[in-house]
Amino acid sequence: MNRTTLAKRTTIYDLAELAGTSASAVSAVLNGNWKKRRISAKLAEKITKLAEEQGYAVNMQASVLRRERSKIIGMIVPKYDNRYFGSIVEQFENLARERGLFPIITCTRRDPALEVEAARAMLSYQVDCLIATGATDPDRIVDLCAAAGVRTINLDLPGSRAPSVISDNYGGALELTRRVLASCEREYGEKSPLLFVGGRGTDHNTMERARGFRDAHAEAGVAVDETLVQTCGYAPEKAESAMRQLAERRSVLPRGMFVNSTISLEGVMRWIRRSGHYAQRMPHLGCFDWDPFVAMLGDHIEMVRQDVPKMLEAVFDIIDSGSTDIRAVEIPPIVEKAG
């Protein structure tokens, strides 16, 4: 970033000079309210042409400083390493731009300290609104933002102090577990409890999914084996080592598993292949989250795909309506059959 190239940028003052008018006329023309400001169409056209020729671009910092709304909308997101968050981000950008908002996104690597730091940075940049996606401590972020008069919406994980948009985790997990239980029964001719692996035992989604998992067992008349509920975290390494330890402790492994995210599935699959424990018969798997290649891994896998388009529509509905009721909107996910 060398100084020598620092070409002076064209400002409204330069354009005013060239057009022989005032800066305020230029400003009015270029930000579109020249009609309201009673600028003639002729002058408007002249200025617009000049701006084009000179390659003028507004200085947003100056503009935002003066206005009271920045039209910047922020999002924090845990990771970019899976399809779920990838599509959330992409969809977020689309919908924001459709509304003339400028999206800024930051990845916080599931680190609570980084989440707070990122939220602060966004506030410094005067975001009008912040979407906290999968935040470890959403309420903390809401409080920070509230102090600055910035509204927040929780996405993926709910909070208690701002509107939230989440998947119907219970419903999705219930259905997914039912299916895995059923395919196990179909293959082995008898019912048996599944393994639950991945996620954080303390997060809302994991708790709800575990509840669905348990209820599906109850429904089927199968007792849940609590030693098989492994909320070891999302990271592949954690899921892998949870599997390793489980295998060391027991001689008989579960015939089916509920895997709480594709990220955890990565570790589970790695372990399955490396350990050779399921070399004879693959376990029946249910994965809460979708990935196109996971879908190709074989017909022993079912997936629940969270409905990202609907979730983001719900987010922007809340933004557009200005609603502030603190409740969680639950979007039903889609159960996809592999293959």
Add this chain to the structure above:
Amino acid sequence: MNRTTLAKRTTIYDLAELAGTSASAVSAVLNGNWKKRRISAKLAEKITKLAEEQGYAVNMQASVLRRERSKIIGMIVPKYDNRYFGSIVEQFENLARERGLFPIITCTRRDPALEVEAARAMLSYQVDCLIATGATDPDRIVDLCAAAGVRTINLDLPGSRAPSVISDNYGGALELTRRVLASCEREYGEKSPLLFVGGRGTDHNTMERARGFRDAHAEAGVAVDETLVQTCGYAPEKAESAMRQLAERRSVLPRGMFVNSTISLEGVMRWIRRSGHYAQRMPHLGCFDWDPFVAMLGDHIEMVRQDVPKMLEAVFDIIDSGSTDIRAVEIPPIVEKAG
């Protein structure tokens, strides 16, 4: 975004009032150069404490407006739907933050018009530097930025008017093709030409990879079948329909394929499964790009993984050094065996 919540934010003037000093003292303390400005440690401490208490956050718009460098660094990226771009973005954020830069990223969906629009938006936000990742028309972006005195670095796809950091596409493709040719020969006992599918025939990467593909064939003494070079675009649907059409035209299908990205592979795999054409024996596949689940698809797949950490280090080396030689740095990718 309702107006009623628009709490007035704390400014340096408020803090100055509370501390009984001037705004400039507060500014000096809070932006860290109070020593240079000869503010006493005592006052510095007082102001710092007050700022903390009041939950003060700088107004970046005001700060950037005044300074001559914004410390904002922009990146445009085609998609978030694969691991390659995902890790680029994540790594970019990390390295930017390490340097005290504020990263802003925008996804342009491989749309040239959106690329230009996004670049303009970034310029409006006064980025100091822009990384154009996989841009369709990088030179266009460089020109836009140059006019505003903003430097650009091309990533993933090279341009002719700014430094570029790319993978050694030729080398990676050469090695990958060699391996696929070899495994085909191993299985079938004879050499045969591979299929090349995916990518845009006009982009540098695809051309270089096709060159590696051809040279590997030449090396092995296999004639390339030019009707088997299908640069149909990256999208899964395009790869899928290219496969379909190919299968309609010929009775014998290639035994192995070079697939130009995981995105295209998605379409290829879908077609393979749906069409049943390779039901007897799976083709040997080489995929230019890596994905953890692709790696689990079977031992008939080899992947080339682009070295994202090294690529981004190279990008920031260029930024840090302020170098402006317009040359492409080629980073060797890593060949990964599936399984």
Add this chain to the structure above:
DNA sequence: CACACTTGCTCAATCGATGAAGCATCAATT
């Protein structure tokens, strides 16, 4: 012709942070 109204623009304050220049105050030096 006087008055009001509309049209088409300009002036100047403002947003919040920054930093060059300047002004006291006090200690040290001749």
Add this chain to the structure above:
DNA sequence: AATTGATGCTTCATCGATTGAGCAAGTGTG
């Protein structure tokens, strides 16, 4: 006692865009 120098602050212009207030000229009305 007078001068120099360091220390610790304050004052004020500035960055570029926005916008309320205001002014001049033209149009219409009674």
